[in-house]
Amino acid sequence: MTRHDHDHELEVPAGWGFVETFDRRDFLKLTSTGLLVMLTIEPVFGRQEGARQPGGRRGGYPSDPNAYVHIGADGRVTCLVGKIEMGQGAMTSLPQLAAEELNVPLTRVDIVMGDTDVCPWDMGTFGSLSIRQFGPVLRAAAAEARAMLVAMAADRLQMPAASLEVVDGVVRSTADRTKHASYGELTAGKRIERRLEGQAAVEPVSAYTVVGKSAPRRDGRDKVTGKAKFAGDVVPKDALHARILRVPAHGATIEQADVAAASAVPGVRVIRDGDFIAVLHPHRDEADRALDLVKATFTKSPSTVTDETIFDHLVKTAPAGRAAAEGGNLANGEKLAAQTVEEKYLKGYVSHAAMETHSAVAAVEDGKVTVWAGTQTPFPLKSQVARALNLPEDKVRVITPYVGGGFGGKSASQQAIEAARLAMASGRPVRVVFSREEELFFDTFDPAAVITIRAGLDAQKKIVFWDYTVIGAGERGAAQFYDVPNHRTFVRSGWGGGNPPDMHPFAVGPWRAPGANANAFARESHVDVLAAKAGMDPVEFRLRNLTDARMKRVLETAAKTFGWTPKPAPSGRGFGVACGIDADTYVANMAEVKVDKATGRIQVVRLVSAQDMGVVVNPEGARQQMEGCLTMGLGYALSEEVRFRNGEVLDKNFDTYELPRFSQVPKIETVLVPSSDQASHGGGEPAIVPMGGVLANAVFDAVGARVRQLPMTPARVKAALA
Amino acid sequence: MKTITFMLNGSARRLTVDETRMLLWVLRDDLGLTGTKFGCGESVCGACTVLVEDEAVRSCMTPVSEVDGKKVVTIEGLAKDDRLHPLQEAFVEHLGYQCGYCTPGMIMGAHALLLKNPRPTRAQIVQHMEPHLCRCGAHVRILEAIESASAAMAGGAR
Numbered sequence: 001m002t003r004h005d006h007d008h009e010l011e012v013p014a015g016w017g018f019v020e021t022f023d024r025r026d027f028l029k030l031t032s033t034g035l036l037v038m039l040t041i042e043p044v045f046g047r048q049e050g051a052r053q054p055g056g057r058r059g060g061y062p063s064d065p066n067a068y069v070h071i072g073a074d075g076r077v078t079c080l081v082g083k084i085e086m087g088q089g090a091m092t093s094l095p096q097l098a099a100e101e102l103n104v105p106l107t108r109v110d111i112v113m114g115d116t117d118v119c120p121w122d123m124g125t126f127g128s129l130s131i132r133q134f135g136p137v138l139r140a141a142a143a144e145a146r147a148m149l150v151a152m153a154a155d156r157l158q159m160p161a162a163s164l165e166v167v168d169g170v171v172r173s174t175a176d177r178t179k180h181a182s183y184g185e186l187t188a189g190k191r192i193e194r195r196l197e198g199q200a201a202v203e204p205v206s207a208y209t210v211v212g213k214s215a216p217r218r219d220g221r222d223k224v225t226g227k228a229k230f231a232g233d234v235v236p237k238d239a240l241h242a243r244i245l246r247v248p249a250h251g252a253t254i255e256q257a258d259v260a261a262a263s264a265v266p267g268v269r270v271i272r273d274g275d276f277i278a279v280l281h282p283h284r285d286e287a288d289r290a291l292d293l294v295k296a297t298f299t300k301s302p303s304t305v306t307d308e309t310i311f312d313h314l315v316k317t318a319p320a321g322r323a324a325a326e327g328g329n330l331a332n333g334e335k336l337a338a339q340t341v342e343e344k345y346l347k348g349y350v351s352h353a354a355m356e357t358h359s360a361v362a363a364v365e366d367g368k369v370t371v372w373a374g375t376q377t378p379f380p381l382k383s384q385v386a387r388a389l390n391l392p393e394d395k396v397r398v399i400t401p402y403v404g405g406g407f408g409g410k411s412a413s414q415q416a417i418e419a420a421r422l423a424m425a426s427g428r429p430v431r432v433v434f435s436r437e438e439e440l441f442f443d444t445f446d447p448a449a450v451i452t453i454r455a456g457l458d459a460q461k462k463i464v465f466w467d468y469t470v471i472g473a474g475e476r477g478a479a480q481f482y483d484v485p486n487h488r489t490f491v492r493s494g495w496g497g498g499n500p501p502d503m504h505p506f507a508v509g510p511w512r513a514p515g516a517n518a519n520a521f522a523r524e525s526h527v528d529v530l531a532a533k534a535g536m537d538p539v540e541f542r543l544r545n546l547t548d549a550r551m552k553r554v555l556e557t558a559a560k561t562f563g564w565t566p567k568p569a570p571s572g573r574g575f576g577v578a579c580g581i582d583a584d585t586y587v588a589n590m591a592e593v594k595v596d597k598a599t600g601r602i603q604v605v606r607l608v609s610a611q612d613m614g615v616v617v618n619p620e621g622a623r624q625q626m627e628g629c630l631t632m633g634l635g636y637a638l639s640e641e642v643r644f645r646n647g648e649v650l651d652k653n654f655d656t657y658e659l660p661r662f663s664q665v666p667k668i669e670t671v672l673v674p675s676s677d678q679a680s681h682g683g684g685e686p687a688i689v690p691m692g693g694v695l696a697n698a699v700f701d702a703v704g705a706r707v708r709q710l711p712m713t714p715a716r717v718k719a720a721l722a
Numbered sequence: 723m724k725t726i727t728f729m730l731n732g733s734a735r736r737l738t739v740d741e742t743r744m745l746l747w748v749l750r751d752d753l754g755l756t757g758t759k760f761g762c763g764e765s766v767c768g769a770c771t772v773l774v775e776d777e778a779v780r781s782c783m784t785p786v787s788e789v790d791g792k793k794v795v796t797i798e799g800l801a802k803d804d805r806l807h808p809l810q811e812a813f814v815e816h817l818g819y820q821c822g823y824c825t826p827g828m829i830m831g832a833h834a835l836l837l838k839n840p841r842p843t844r845a846q847i848v849q850h851m852e853p854h855l856c857r858c859g860a861h862v863r864i865l866e867a868i869e870s871a872s873a874a875m876a877g878g879a880r
């Protein structure tokens with residue numbers, strides 16, 4: 001039996017996971033009885049992310065509700081959230097928050113994510129915000145639901161609400177346990193809708209029973225059996241694969257295209273709308289072959305930069321910039337300095353390179369477009385699709401299945417708009433799944449960066465001034481957090497737009513902890529350079545120059561776990577340290593490396609990461625994220641950089657664009673530093689931030705050579721040794 | 723066009739297809755088995771790994787003619803009657819996945835290894851899994867999962 005011999009109009013394959021049951025009708029059925037709490041809270045935004053979402057509403061959640069919690073007649077709780085699951089585990093941790101506030105067992109909580117028809121509006125899943133920013137909103141909605149249910153129970157039991165408690169979804173009298181009413185009994189048969197603004201009282205941390213304990217991931221079984229559906233796995237009846245004619249270089253255009261040979265292939269359809277030329281076929285590989293038959297000529301790209309000349313180009317083209325942080329007086333600081341060091345640090349463009357390429361399927365039914373998309377931003381995407389097709393927004397629905405890795409790269413969803421256009425034009429459901437070459441071409445790369453730092457030490461080995469200028473990477477993580485009296489952080493351009501059009505030869509965008517990786521590499525390298533000047537151990541030097549108690553604590557924790565003993569670098573041991581703050585989380589990483597002087601190859605032997613992320617919702621999930629950060633960070637530190645020339649991206653697949661592999665992954669130890677006086681902070685990004693710095697410092701400690709450019713390829717290590 | 727007959731996940735299949743097409747797309751587009759993933763199309767990521775005669779192959783570069791008369795197992799064929807294979811169980815238990823996109827290929831690759839070498843050393847596992855990419859950085863737990871499955875299977879679990 002094939003997939004296509006059913007008679008449904010629009011077939012959604014079995015094993016659809018958490019989205020499966022939710023078409024609009026099911027949602028209405030689900031919410032036709034029971035309690036639906038909708039909550040609107042204007043959250044405090046991570047400044048950069050909020051304002052710059054392409055196509056999104058600016059500045060945050062408007063008056064739309066942003067959390068739904070529904071309690072059904074069977075007592076089951078359903079969270080409806082606009083976030084998506086891309087491996088970070090929000091599908092598991094968000095229900096923990098709801099279970100906690102509602103006092104129900106976690107097994108009785110369901111979640112529906114990233115469906116624009118049934119979930120409340122959300123800006124997107126990025127910036128380690130799911131827990132730290134959206135978490136409080138969901139908790140408040142759940143807390144409000146609980147308060148309402150208790151009030152309903154008070155009426156029903158004829159007892160004051162204050163005399164009632166909730167245990168496992170049952171409201172009961174604290175004095176007389178025979179007096180009780182379950183959530184299911186309370187909501188049965190009624191439809192109750194509540195719309196709230198503002199903050200509801202939530203449980204104190206000390207009362208947590210579900211939050212803080214590792215919860216089993218909900219996606220495990222689907223993901224190990226192949227049942228988990230990603231966007232490219234959605235196969236509506238009669239769907240066609242589309243391959244689109246692309247220009248060979250950024251800035252090039254199609255001069256002419258001859259599609260005759262492709263059109264002649266049986267089963268192939270060609271759709272042409274000006275420069276937008278696509279070949280369609282039910283089978284992907286046959287669509288590939290048809291695309292190869294399209295004969296096209298292209299204009300030359302006006303771009304003349306390469307991955308080697310780009311750094312000078314950035315310095316020339318970057319906007320004037322502004323001071324993002326400032327204190328004291330730099331000229332006075334210079335006078336106090338006994339030793340001054342100035343250095344320049346470079347980092348290349350890095351690709352997101354999620355294993356799932358950008359994928360989408362679009363189908364039109366009764367004038368309404370449904371797009372299944374691998375996207376981090378379903379709601380902004382819905383608006384983009386509506387605009388592209390000139391449709392009212394209610395004629396577009398975006399459904400987000402499992403996303404096969406995002407890291408910021410799937411905040412842009414060109415493939416989904418293309419699929420929607422082609423579905424409209426062809427009258428058939430259309431699948432657009434980027435090839436790896438398209439993926440590496442259209443990626444919104446982590447921008448290349450040029451960072452210069454001039455800093456000085458006084459006779460007491462204290463940093464007395466710090467003059468920092470970053471081009472390319474942007475503001476995040478740029479400001480230093482050491483105890484420096486005279487400092488300035490100057491930012492010229494960033495990843496989020498507003499750059500002169502010829503500055504970058506292709507699109508740049510947010511990449512896991514956007515900009516912070518480049519900034520931490522430069523800062524932490526330079527701090528080590530100063531420590532070496534001072535003749536001090538790098539950890540002792542940092543502690544001497546730190547007053548921030550949270551940072552000291554993570555650094556000391558990392559040192560203890562690592563077994564760090566003080567020695568000035570280069571000690572020959574290959575030990576490195578680097579710190580960072582990201583998403584309000586504090587992190588210190590330590591590394592041990594071996595450097596082969598003959599080949600320049602770096603082997604990382606072990607990594608330790610200590611992190612203070614405030615209240616941890618799901619400790620095992622948090623550790624997984626930290627390990628992912630450390631492992632992914634090996635890539636931009638050691639091997640990953642996009643090669644390009646005159647607008648052409650020369651890396652077209654993983655044979656030359658080198659991701660970290662099993663043999664490179666060291667022993668990893670992660671420590672969650674307890675910190676219950678803090679709210680929950682971000683966990684998806686912070687631990688990756690120090691990776692460039694920690695490895696550069698470890699290399700220096702191993703062989704006494706300072707590598708000032710990422711990635712630290714064997715050639716660059718050898719050059720530094722020479 | 724050619725008629726190709728092969729055993730797919732334990733049942734005989736007969737297909738009339740252009741025999742130069744790649745197994746990956748025949749599995750996904752013609753047979754609806756979407757558990758096998760596309761990651762690179764050029765045998766450089768491992769996402770599309772399936773077993774042909776118990777050997778791990780990259781289905782994105784395997785013409786379907788090559789499986790004529792052979793036995794093919796995909797991720798969908800690993801669990802028996804809803805009972806997870808020890809490798810699948812170990813990946814769940816050790817959290818050997820994050821986004822889960824590389825996971826089917828990882829599991830099939832590891833499966834081929836354990837069929838040949840039921841108690842591999844860590845170094846042998848690393849060497850065998852080296853062509854498999856995981857962007858989420860689940861590597862440490864993937865290795866743990868494979869080791870644990872190997873131990874469980876040697877203990878007579880299957």
Ligand code: FES
Nearest residue numbers: 761762763768782
């Ligand atoms: S898709 Fe076959 S190895 Fe990558």
Ligand code: FES
Nearest residue numbers: 820821856857858
């Ligand atoms: S789990 Fe996401 S690529 Fe491996």
